[in-house]
Amino acid sequence: MRKTKPFLAPIAAAALVIGLAGCQGGDIEGELTQKATQALSDAGLDSAEVSFEGREATVEADSADDAAAAGEVVAGVDGVEGVTAMGPDGEVALDSAAEGDSTDDADDTATDDATDDEGDDSAGAGDDAEDDAADDDAAGDDATDDAAGDDDMADGDDDGAATDAEKSEAQAALDKTAAITFVTGSAELTADGERAVREAADTLDEFENVRVTIEGHTDSVGPSGANKALSKRRATAVLEALTAQDVDAERLTARGLGESDPVVKDATAASDLAKNRRVEFVVTD
The missing domain is CATH 3.30.1330.60 (OmpA-like domain)
Known part of the structure; x- marks a missing residue:
């Protein structure tokens, strides 16, 4: 009769790897949440809430303006790879230069x-100086042609x-x-x-x-x-x-x-x- 080989050791090893990966992901999310929450507090946006799935953040606030501002603050936190800002009426667009950038x-x-x-x-300034010089030359020509040219220059129209x-x-x-x-x-x-x-x-x-x-x-x-x-x-x-x-x-x-x-x-x-x-x-x- 053929004996069945035990599989308990490989299964236990796989469970250990999965458990370690889960702990690592949780550590990253916890660290980013702490840093983002502190950044929001420093910016005076304590009412905004932030959560993470991996390095992707979701920010929620009571108004669209606060949600956009909070999203920009969180986007500037080192390690954050993306931000979704949510206001009372749904997702709020972030400024393209601020989102995802430090x-x-x-x-x-x-x-x-x-x-x-x-x-x-x-x-x-350089262009203005050249234009003024050219205008002065033109004004001088007008003055030579007739006295009316002087009057036009004084008015600032010529x-x-x-x-x-x-x-x-x-x-x-x-x-x-x-x-x-x-x-x-x-x-x-x-x-x-x-x-x-x-x-x-x-x-x-x-x-x-x-x-x-x-x-x-x-x-x-x-x-x-x-x-x-x-x-x-x-x-x-x-x-x-x-x-x-x-x-x-x-x-x-x-x-x-x-x-x-x-x-x-x-x-x-x-x-x-x-x-x-x-x-x-x-x-x-």
Whole structure:
């Protein structure tokens, strides 16, 4: 009669391997949960809840804004490979630059944006200097031709430069533009935001000689580097929307200031945070 070979030893070994793997996965999830919970607390988002399946996080909050902000904070935690943010009405889209990236990556992006801004400003200043020199030459020719040319230059019309009065009037009109709003955590304009951009385009058409800087601002929720990068993308989105309305791109500059210049300092209330999330137009020339 053939004897049956015992299988108990292999089965026990397999069970031991599976048990160790399970403990390791639990350790990773526990460690990430602890780190993410601390990051949320540091960002003032204690009400948000975070859980992990492996390195994939699920964040839940009582509002869409808090869910998006909490998702960005958790995405910046070292070791996190993906984040799903859930608000009261379902999943909330995260800012593409913040999701799955570390805070260091966001800071690098912000640094690159700042460098781009400085480059743009320098290039713009150089172009303005060349344009001014050419305008001065043209003004001199007009003065030689007739005295009326001098009068036109004094008005600021002949060389295409805005007068101080035009700048002041344009700034006052732009300050009355409706708030430009975006889809939470993104640089996508809402329907109200698109209407506000059209309003600003009408003002710029009326004052066709002025140049403006479009400044993007965010609240202080989430990593500062991610906030600055988001503010630059929002300012750029407004610039592109204005050029789509036939505003000359050479008249426009976009800057992202992130959370550095709040309307309400040390804001914690939702209404105050909303005031700090804004796009402003600053007449420069």
